Amino acid sequence: MIRLYDSARAQVTPLESRDKGRVSIYLCGPTVYDLPHLGHGRHALVWDVLRRWLIFSGLEVRFVSNITDIDDKIIARADAEHVGEEEITATYEAAWWAALDALGVARPDATPHATAYVESMVELIEELLERDVAYELDDGLYFDVGAVADYGLLAGQSLESLRSGARVEANPDKRSPLDFALWKNAKFGEPSWSSPFGSGRPGWHTECVVMSLGLLGDGFDIHGGGLDLKFPHHENERAQAVALGRHFAGHWVHHGWVMVGEEKMSKSLGNFTSLTDLLAQTDPRAYRLLVLRSHYRSPIEVSPSTIQDAERALARLDALARRFELAPLAGTTLERASSFEWRDEERALYDVVHAAMEDDLDTPAAVAVLFEALTRANTLADEGEGDRARSLAVAIGACFAGLGLRLVADASALDTETATLVARRDQARAQRDWANADRYRGELVALGWIVEDGPSGTVVRRG
């Protein structure tokens, strides 16, 4: 079974799934009040890769990721734009899915929305009140973190040391600055729900407890998100579950950030801090490859040069797909290794890639192995071992599919003008009329084509 770093234990630990052969994952999704940025993109990719690989290796995965559609920021944005909250959330949720679709991120099995679970949240809060771990102040209900013995487990700090570092105190009446809002009393003009403790709306940390336990059940396997969610969000979720005596996530997985080389990201250089912008100017697969080439817990740098680096590496992969005419895989479909044929050499490749992936999702190692295999496949083909070369190439494509990276052979249809130029060039070359052959190539290049002369004549493709 895969070994993953567990933030609660602060070490790489084998994933012991609750049900053999099945893995349940709850991922904290976005608050939809603005366009997704590069960090969201990495986040989505990391989890898509984990999910896909688990499925590829033969496990049944249930993957749930929520949408937070009620929150201070949504309200603030709606106010600023003088529109309703629903308009804000509808707009940005659509942008979210559009970006993820473009990235080739498969949709979750379920995408619960917080506003659909308010009733359950109210019930949970009532239980917390009954157990005396929540208390009321003038502006709402708060959770008493002092009631949870090991509060600070995820943060890796004691309650005392966390308390001493607390910097902001929204409500000075709180018993501890770390206590968090379970329920915020309604304010004029804000969305609200009625409850036994008055009209209002839930605090952020409760929704994920309700939705994860509700959809995946007690003791679900993996709970994840960005490193920034580890504390206080995940800590607070866990605190509520613990206070209720519920068995929460078995494994906590957090990924690192996207670093931006500030100056290089300046507007003058085509600033693309929004994921939507990046995807408009880059092959989304390049971003996936960039993400794959660093470890999920490390920070990654996203800059025009690292993106370009990835684009060029991707071009080599596509060249492989072209050379061996690989069928495209890994779109919205979640591939399984068992549906491919693995001869000895290919099996060995898969085993090495798999071992890397099982080792805390070591995608950089997996990618390195696959690039080495790519060179081997090309070498074999150069040496006339076409058969072995092809089956190796197919295996490489399959492994990348397991990582969600689709290799594209690009069989784009040619317009009449292009087809004519290609035919004329072939004719000129057949007659060893190099001057005209070069002229037609020049014309094709001017039309934006990359021209290659293969065994069967001139081949053009888009750059």
Next chain:
RNA sequence: GGCGGCGUGGCCGAGUGGUUAGGCAGGGGCCUGCAAAGCCCCGUACUCCGGUUCGAAUCCGGACGCCGCCUCCA
């Protein structure tokens, strides 16, 4: 103040105490009518100072630098 992480060749980015990471860029060569694609070869890196060791980028100690979390955040 507390907790945690990082400092690798031109760039990105892995790393087990002794053997090539990988990619991109660059140089040389093969192939090609010329290209492109592909293949081969090359740079011999690990912040600094001590220590452990036959041997450390990899372990220990220290210094310097950088970053994150402790507040909404993927």
